[in-house]
Amino acid sequence: MKRVGLTGGIGxxxxxxxxxFEVLGIPVFYADEASKKLMNEDEELKNKIKKAFGNNAYxxxxxxxxxxxxxxxxxxxxxxxxxxxxxxATIEGALHWMQGQTAPYVIKEAALIFESGSNKxxxxxIGVKSPVELSIKRAMARDNITEExxxxxxxxxxxxxxxxxxxxxxIVNDEQQMxxxxxxxxxxxLLELAAKN
Ligand SMILES: CC(C)(COP(=O)(O)OP(=O)(O)OC[C@H]1O[C@@H](n2cnc3c(N)ncnc32)[C@H](O)[C@@H]1O)[C@@H](O)C(=O)NCCC(=O)NCCS
Ligand SMILES: Nc1ncnc2c1ncn2[C@@H]1O[C@H](COP(=O)(O)OP(=O)(O)OP(=O)(O)O)[C@@H](O)[C@H]1O
Numbered sequence: 001m002k003r004v005g006l007t008g009g010i011g012x013x014x015x016x017x018x019x020x021f022e023v024l025g026i027p028v029f030y031a032d033e034a035s036k037k038l039m040n041e042d043e044e045l046k047n048k049i050k051k052a053f054g055n056n057a058y059x060x061x062x063x064x065x066x067x068x069x070x071x072x073x074x075x076x077x078x079x080x081x082x083x084x085x086x087x088x089a090t091i092e093g094a095l096h097w098m099q100g101q102t103a104p105y106v107i108k109e110a111a112l113i114f115e116s117g118s119n120k121x122x123x124x125x126i127g128v129k130s131p132v133e134l135s136i137k138r139a140m141a142r143d144n145i146t147e148e149x150x151x152x153x154x155x156x157x158x159x160x161x162x163x164x165x166x167x168x169x170x171i172v173n174d175e176q177q178m179x180x181x182x183x184x185x186x187x188x189x190l191l192e193l194a195a196k197n
Contacts, residue, residue, distance in 0.1 A: 006126045
């Protein structure tokens with residue numbers, strides 16, 4: 001079984017592309033969902049987060065996303081600290097999930113594959129590429145936030161172009177080229193590669 005990463009900048013369309021692979025029957029691990037689940041349910045991790053960010057990090061036992069995003073997306077040191085607590089558990093969770101899969105290949109969708117070094121556990125990485133202005137517009141509309149807030153988040157990730165250069169395959173999501181034929185072609189390619197060894 002091949003392990004394939006799927007990454008790209010904020011608002012590039014990673015989740016949208018991942019859903020198309022799912023329609024084709026390919027299992028997908030969504031790292032952001034998994035990390036939120038861990039932050040809400042793993043008592044050891046919850047305690048570490050409370051110790052680092054105070055009791056306000058949780059509201060009625062639930063992760064206080066508004067409070068945490070205001071803190072971490074405005075401070076490079078704070079996001080580094082949160083990442084150092086959350087990412088090891090998420091990476092571990094993805095590896096465990098992959099071990100239980102039987103498809104010819106599986107996908108891990110994550111914004112921070114290269115930043116967290118988890119590319120070392122993957123056979124290939126697909127990048128979703130989209131013009132930066134379009135990515136910003138999409139993230140603003142989806143999360144109901146300002147351009148400044150999107151840019152503050154982008155600033156906490158490797159820049160999207162450098163990320164794409166590190167990828168083995170690229171899907172263009174510019175709302176000009178159609179997504180489905182690109183995903184289908186890559187799906188065929190990955191099935192071929194998975195059949196070889
Ligand atoms: C700070 C948190 C609680 C805010 O939650 P919220 O639901 O408001 O935002 P969401 O998770 O949808 O993220 C919003 C945007 O920020 C980007 N983003 C999220 N986490 C990070 C991060 N650690 N570094 C850089 N960008 C990030 C995402 O790509 C997305 O575009 C949440 O993002 C979080 O827990 N982040 C740390 C864990 C993490 O790294 N998750 C992302 C992939 S594993
Ligand atoms: N080709 C497209 N046409 C129209 N809308 C799109 C397209 N691609 C993505 N979108 C929309 O743009 C928004 C961002 O896409 P998506 O959530 O897939 O991005 P992402 O890369 O997973 O983002 P993030 O890292 O910020 O979570 C979503 O609301 C999605 O529905």
